[in-house]
Amino acid sequence: MVKVAHISDTHITYGNAFNRTAFDIAIEKINKSDVDLVIHTGDVTDQGLRDEYEYAAFLFNKIEKPLIVVPGNHDVRNVGYELFDRFFGQFFKKVEVGGISFIPIDTTVPDVGDGELDFYEMERLKEKLFEEKETIKVVIGHHHLFPLPFTGRERNVISNSGDLIELFNSSGVAAYLSGHKHVFNVYKLSDTVVINAGAVSCRKTRKGDVNSFNFINFDNFTNGVDVTVIAEYIDGSRERKIFSIPEKSKAISDKGAKLLTIVQISNTCVSDRFYFRQDVMEKGIETINKINPDFVIHCGNIVDAGVERYFERAVALLSNLKSSLMVVPGRNDFSFNGDIFFFRYFSLKPFETEKIKFVPVVTVNKDAKTGRLGRSGLKFLKKELETEKEKIVYLHHNLLPVPHNRETGILEDAGDIIKLLIDKGVKLVLTGYGDNSFFTKLENVSFVNSGSFSWELHNNPAGFSFNLIEIYENDVCVKEIYF
Ligand SMILES: [Fe+2]
Ligand SMILES: [Fe+2]
Structure with a gap:
């Protein structure tokens, strides 16, 4: 067995941010434990200042175990990355213990909170x-891989985190350890356990948490x-979660009876602009009709801009689908007067079969760059x-x-939203932003994003596509179909 203590966000400073008592309690517990290694996932200091680094180096001398430290966004403020290298560079290196390679990465960008590799x-x-x-x-690494619950407005997720998630899947990374958001959280993402540590000694904690x-x-x-994973709170309380990587039940998985076949599309972006490919859209609809799914679900950006004649044209083209169509609005659909036209041409109602309930969710707010469901929406x-x-x-x-x-x-x-979907045992979540097809599982929920159906400016190296999704009692199978 290999045992690790994972600390994060010490925010060491002579100012108010640092809780020295919490730091001392944590280090005492760690020194008394039988861990092989201590891992610090960044924000060692509060402002990246020289006196903070000196104070941190003095305090870290109290840690009686081997150490890995990665820089956090606070450590690289004020050109603190130079000081990080000087004071902690020796701890930013790969360590092998008992058959496990611990690999540190630098996700920081000087003077911004955002993460990027x-x-x-x-x-x-x-x-x-x-x-x-x-x-x-x-x-x-310091920054979180995907949005975490109880952290207020989502910010600073590693901007190319999708590539990182894909890399973890293809290279078999067993765990990713991060901090930054000052909350304890652990989820299983496909075959990777993603562990976020709470703040060990920063006074800024969330929802009244004590340090952990x-x-x-x-x-x-x-x-x-x-x-x-055991979250150890400074007041003595604990939370424990256990995961197996890879899942041991996988080999004997029984799909159960097939419930439905659906096709998921997005980004048709109907318009008279050059990049809207009507020929591709017609071919895609023909391909779907040959499959003849039970339902087609459009995850938004039906039109390229909220212009009435684009909606008229979209309705005419989509009426060639033989299967029933369900839609949600995308960013483009609500642009200009689209928020009015959308409801003139489409409707948005939860729909149920004998065994399945379909729930459409509007996350677009007119002319806003980012999406938000809001507390009433939740x-x-x-x-x-x-x-x-x-x-x-x-x-x-x-x-994701x-x-x-x-x-x-x-x-x-x-x-x-992710936490709610997991807690409520949702089987499948369909999204349509990002113009690339992607399927991953977080805990027991399947998350599927669709690529571009007929808009040429997309991010899918495979080209125009839709997702064919077969839903079984105990499983969800996803295929990306190119045409
Ligand atoms: Fe922090
Ligand atoms: Fe941070």
């Missing part, structure tokens, strides 16, 4: 991941790895999800980052 840092990570054939891989850190145990390496969604039936939720904005894409269309309250 720039080209060369991404290349360095790829090299490190693919040179590891025998060991279990754990990646360590994590003990993480990696165990039983014969068929993957069991990861046990209450509405919670109510809609109170049913024993299987639940499928569809909306425009992506909830999409590969080959920079996160520009963040859903501001995505973290809280």
